[in-house]
Amino acid sequence: MSRSARAIPLHALGPDALRQIDNVLFAEREREKLRAEKKANKYGAKRAEVDGIVFDSAAEARRWSVLKLEERAGLISGLERQVPYAITINGEHIAKWIADFRYVRDGQTVCEDVKGVRTPVYRLKAKLVQAIHGIRILETKA
Structure with missing residues (x-):
């Protein structure tokens, strides 16, 4: 890891940063669900x-x-x-x-x-x- 990209422990982040991280993770999960739904089964399942x-x-x-x-x-x-x-x-x-x-x-x-x-x-x-x-x-x- 370079000097400019140091890992910061989650407990050191403030509530706003944690909320943003949670929102990003939630959005990724929802995107995955939509992708799975869009894959149509050729037999209608x-x-x-x-x-x-x-x-x-x-x-x-x-x-x-x-x-x-x-x-x-x-x-x-x-x-x-x-x-x-x-x-x-x-x-x-x-x-x-x-x-x-x-x-x-x-x-x-x-x-x-x-x-x-x-x-x-x-x-x-x-x-x-x-x-x-x-x-x-x-x-x-x-």
Whole structure:
């Protein structure tokens, strides 16, 4: 750091300076929210927020809420979201598939994907994930 640009501890700043910093940070967060909203999904899915988590679709957010209730009730355990699986063939990375949710039900690991549209790319990835990892994807309709 140069001599002219010394770090000043936050506690040394006055209330006006702290308010300005807070306003700048708030504006940056709001800009990020607007940017996220502007990115339109080509299939019409709208982003939704639950428990402070932003989901790619309202259907995925609703499913998360149901799975959280099931976890609290002890029906499932180890609930995770956005779990990546590599699609590697003959040592070469081809693609990756990201499970919307993964959890354990009745001793079995379940990989779940909330689907509104089953695209050709998704269908291919699902077959590859099953062949490579032995995972059968549970599809939940949006």
